[in-house]
Amino acid sequence: MRKAIRIFDSVLSVFCAFFFIILIINNNAQAQSVNATMQPPREVYVSGEAFGIKLYTNGVIVVGTQAVETGDKRINPAAEAGIETGDIIVSINNMNVYTSNEVSAILSDNNSMPYKIRLKRGGRYKTFVLTPVYSEREGCYKAGMWVRDSTAGIGTITYFDKKTGTFAALGHQVNDVDTNELMPLLEGEAVCANVTKIQKASSGTTGSLSCEFEDKTIGSLLDNSAIGLYGSYSFISENSRLMSVASKNEVERGRAQILSTIDEGKPRLYDIEIIRINRKGSKEQKDIVFRITDKELLEKTGGIVQGMSGSPIIQNNKLIGAVTHVIVNNPEKGYAVFAQTMLQRSDNLVKQRK
Numbered sequence: 001m002r003k004a005i006r007i008f009d010s011v012l013s014v015f016c017a018f019f020f021i022i023l024i025i026n027n028n029a030q031a032q033s034v035n036a037t038m039q040p041p042r043e044v045y046v047s048g049e050a051f052g053i054k055l056y057t058n059g060v061i062v063v064g065t066q067a068v069e070t071g072d073k074r075i076n077p078a079a080e081a082g083i084e085t086g087d088i089i090v091s092i093n094n095m096n097v098y099t100s101n102e103v104s105a106i107l108s109d110n111n112s113m114p115y116k117i118r119l120k121r122g123g124r125y126k127t128f129v130l131t132p133v134y135s136e137r138e139g140c141y142k143a144g145m146w147v148r149d150s151t152a153g154i155g156t157i158t159y160f161d162k163k164t165g166t167f168a169a170l171g172h173q174v175n176d177v178d179t180n181e182l183m184p185l186l187e188g189e190a191v192c193a194n195v196t197k198i199q200k201a202s203s204g205t206t207g208s209l210s211c212e213f214e215d216k217t218i219g220s221l222l223d224n225s226a227i228g229l230y231g232s233y234s235f236i237s238e239n240s241r242l243m244s245v246a247s248k249n250e251v252e253r254g255r256a257q258i259l260s261t262i263d264e265g266k267p268r269l270y271d272i273e274i275i276r277i278n279r280k281g282s283k284e285q286k287d288i289v290f291r292i293t294d295k296e297l298l299e300k301t302g303g304i305v306q307g308m309s310g311s312p313i314i315q316n317n318k319l320i321g322a323v324t325h326v327i328v329n330n331p332e333k334g335y336a337v338f339a340q341t342m343l344q345r346s347d348n349l350v351k352q353r354k
Helices: 002-038 077-081 100-108 295-302 339-353
Strands: 043-046 049-064 066-069 072-076 088-092 117-123 124-130 134-135 141-142 145-161 167-169 185-197 208-225 228-233 243-244 254-260 269-278 288-292 313-314 320-326 333-338
Touching: 049 077, 049 117, 049 208, 049 254, 049 288, 066 134, 077 124, 088 100, 100 141, 100 145, 124 269, 145 228, 145 320, 145 339, 167 208, 167 288, 167 339, 185 228, 185 243, 208 339, 243 339, 254 288, 269 313, 320 339, 333 339
Parallel strands: 243 320
Antiparallel strands: 043 145, 043 243, 049 088, 049 145, 049 185, 066 072, 088 117, 117 124, 134 141, 145 167, 167 228, 185 208, 208 228, 254 269, 254 313, 269 288, 288 333, 313 320, 320 333
């Protein structure tokens, strides 16, 4: 009997200890949950201003190949070597190349000698052997390909984040105009720009803003990604306004506004209606589908036009997203990416650089 009592006491002690541990874990979890909900929302300086992009590539992009006339033949050395449009050449004979002039100078200084071309295609590195041919018409050796090392364009700044010293824009990546491939960023800068002209959009026709670049640098470019263009800023525009960033769960269907610059004045708010939300996320930055309802904006632009990408979307006095794409067949409608997703990208970028 005494032995049975001792066994019962031991079991009871173990149960009490286990219950006490569970109670501690539960209390800690509740405390962490309370702390998380008590954290103030993140604030950024929302912009909506047009800006100019000057981007230089990490390597050179092959934007096309062409046959070379040599004697009575037409030969395309690049294509025969296996090089394709959209490839990014990173080195020639183990020497890194960054400009189209470097590539041209190396390949034209040739006596029918082969070159080892290392390039990046679809995220993977490949090596090919390219042998230029002599063009009698031009009097030099030609590789039969066109390359590009830089691009320029315009867009809209979404926000400045004072906490990290970064700015975010576009909401989508900068692609090469010919290959439609992502431009691999080596370096670049964002500059102030003034809108000078509007080409209105219509069904099946993409409109655009035209801008003049100013000799005033906003900051340096750090990242060209599928979720937008990011950089470190040298100043925050006086037209920016401090605003909380909403979580994706706070975004609602219904009335909202976009903040954009479509003329020589300051950024202005224009009415829109959010008609669909995809909270699971989208690889094509189409988290939000919206429709422009502002008559003045429709009269001036016909809808979403090139150059408005990155325009902040505001709802309930919070930044909820940024314009990314237009629906070409119906330019009154467009897509947007969550502001929370862009903020996470810029935060991760800062962590990686540290």
